Amino acid sequence: MIPGDALNELDAMLGERLSTGKSDLALHGRSETYHGEMPPDAVVYPDTTEEVARIVEICARHGLPVIGWGTGTALEGHASAPRGGVTVDFRRMDRVLEVVPEDMLVRVQPGVTREALNTELRATGLFFPVDPGANASLGGMAATRASGTTAVRYGTMRDQVRGLEVVLADGRVIRTGTRARKSSAGYDLTGLFVGSEGTLGLMTELTLRLWGQPEAISAAVCGFETTEGAIAAVILAMQMGLAPARIEYVDVATVRILNAIDGADLPERPHLLLEFHGSDAAVAEEAARFGEIAAEHGGGDYAWATRAEERSRLWSMRHRAYHTILASRPGATAVVTDVCVPISRLGEALGRAAEAVAASPLEGPILGHVGDGNYHAILMVDRDDAGEAAEAKRLSDAMVAHALELGGTATGEHGVGFGKLHLMEAEHGAAWDVMGAVKRALDPEGVMNPGKLVRGN
Ligand SMILES: Cc1cc2nc3c(=O)[nH]c(=O)nc-3n(C[C@H](O)[C@H](O)[C@H](O)COP(=O)(O)OP(=O)(O)OC[C@H]3O[C@@H](n4cnc5c(N)ncnc54)[C@H](O)[C@@H]3O)c2cc1C
Numbered sequence: 001m002i003p004g005d006a007l008n009e010l011d012a013m014l015g016e017r018l019s020t021g022k023s024d025l026a027l028h029g030r031s032e033t034y035h036g037e038m039p040p041d042a043v044v045y046p047d048t049t050e051e052v053a054r055i056v057e058i059c060a061r062h063g064l065p066v067i068g069w070g071t072g073t074a075l076e077g078h079a080s081a082p083r084g085g086v087t088v089d090f091r092r093m094d095r096v097l098e099v100v101p102e103d104m105l106v107r108v109q110p111g112v113t114r115e116a117l118n119t120e121l122r123a124t125g126l127f128f129p130v131d132p133g134a135n136a137s138l139g140g141m142a143a144t145r146a147s148g149t150t151a152v153r154y155g156t157m158r159d160q161v162r163g164l165e166v167v168l169a170d171g172r173v174i175r176t177g178t179r180a181r182k183s184s185a186g187y188d189l190t191g192l193f194v195g196s197e198g199t200l201g202l203m204t205e206l207t208l209r210l211w212g213q214p215e216a217i218s219a220a221v222c223g224f225e226t227t228e229g230a231i232a233a234v235i236l237a238m239q240m241g242l243a244p245a246r247i248e249y250v251d252v253a254t255v256r257i258l259n260a261i262d263g264a265d266l267p268e269r270p271h272l273l274l275e276f277h278g279s280d281a282a283v284a285e286e287a288a289r290f291g292e293i294a295a296e297h298g299g300g301d302y303a304w305a306t307r308a309e310e311r312s313r314l315w316s317m318r319h320r321a322y323h324t325i326l327a328s329r330p331g332a333t334a335v336v337t338d339v340c341v342p343i344s345r346l347g348e349a350l351g352r353a354a355e356a357v358a359a360s361p362l363e364g365p366i367l368g369h370v371g372d373g374n375y376h377a378i379l380m381v382d383r384d385d386a387g388e389a390a391e392a393k394r395l396s397d398a399m400v401a402h403a404l405e406l407g408g409t410a411t412g413e414h415g416v417g418f419g420k421l422h423l424m425e426a427e428h429g430a431a432w433d434v435m436g437a438v439k440r441a442l443d444p445e446g447v448m449n450p451g452k453l454v455r456g457n
Helices: 004-017 022-027 049-061 114-124 138-144 189-193 227-239 252-261 280-296 308-327 343-358 386-405 421-428 430-442
Strands: 042-044 066-069 086-089 096-100 105-108 161-168 173-177 201-209 216-224 246-250 271-278 299-305 332-336 366-369 374-382
Touching: 004 042, 004 049, 022 042, 049 066, 049 086, 049 161, 049 201, 066 138, 066 201, 096 114, 105 114, 114 138, 138 201, 161 189, 173 189, 173 201, 216 227, 216 280, 216 308, 227 246, 227 271, 227 280, 227 299, 227 343, 246 252, 246 308, 252 308, 252 366, 271 280, 271 308, 280 299, 299 308, 308 332, 308 374, 332 386, 343 366, 343 374, 343 386, 374 386, 386 421, 421 430
Parallel strands: 042 086, 066 086
Antiparallel strands: 096 105, 105 201, 161 173, 161 201, 216 271, 216 299, 246 271, 246 366, 332 374, 366 374
16 A cells, blocks of 8 residues: 555646556556566656656655556566556656767657657668567666567667666666767666666666668568478578578467468468568578578478568568467467577477477467577466466476576566566576675665565565
């Protein structure tokens, strides 16, 4: 319960931008996956950094948790409120503050979504490449160190964030980073806040790197006789230095569902979905080289999509795939795995994952950003069936244990939230304690998004 005094102080500052309505609280307690609803006690909609700082200061004084909220698409309960408190929804802080084409930089407020940014940039010849599928906020994407289909060429949020403005747990406002391409000036605080899931502070402004829109883009769909062949083609392509902008794997189960529900017309085989960016000549050369590699590994049915509408149909089908898979079992939710392994071990990891799913009573189509060694099994479960959830978590934990043996990670891009908290000790050992020490140094009272990412906060 939120104390009356705290509510009065927030109300005096925010008026109608403070909400305690049941449906608003429920909306801000929901997760996209199997985690139950954990609503906050209040939701606030600030307009400025100063208001965010004051909100944090009021909450800290009253011992109330503060949880950042972008668009709520994170998958591990990151933005829900297991201990109640105040959710800070950044949707009104949605301005592109400055575009600096000469330095290929942009300064944005955290509530700007990636699609809105790219719409704004369209006339500049520049674009922002990170694409997690969901139209997430840039604040949320930085907070989860998101990546997605294009990271194989352009990198993740870690590689795009040049600087931040952050409100700390004590209400102080700091700036990290500079506009320079590089700096040796002390600890990399920007890197520390990127991926911190709102547990160290709230980002109120981001300076991001931009890229030139490619002169030519070409996409292709390629079916393979076997999964081993598809993955061997990916590994060889990456080892030979090909630089596809996207290289995505979908297994046969996913293909069947896309055909049945989303109107795709793909042969029932494992497929790679690819995109190449560059000059006309470079795109043609990369595509031809990949075609040769694919042919050597049982790839055929190489279908090109050169027109923009065909490409956008392909990628929106890929981006819808999670919801299409869920639609194949009405009422189901999912435990979504997210392991990432070194590219040389991808075949082993994916092979073991596919065997484990096949041996389980659960359905778990597999798809992923295989150029990065990252893939997801969408383990479908009935929300009310504790046995199914337990089986899905068993499978997921086994995949993580194998990925760690292979030198990989429990989560390539979705992050920890509370859903992957139990895996952190095994991945980090004593380094996880160091994360806890950083947390305690910056947030001794445990105000910022408690119960997530680090132990016992
Ligand atoms: C269908 C689907 C597909 C997805 N595919 C991918 C994918 O391919 N790659 C990928 O990386 N992710 C993927 N995701 C996960 C999700 O889109 C990302 O985690 C996204 O980056 C979260 O952004 P958001 O705006 O929704 O943040 P939210 O979910 O609102 O918040 C995420 C976290 O960030 C914190 N936060 C939010 N704003 C701030 C702020 N301003 N300052 C500090 N902390 C803040 C929150 O407290 C929370 O801990 C997918 C999700 C869905 C539903």
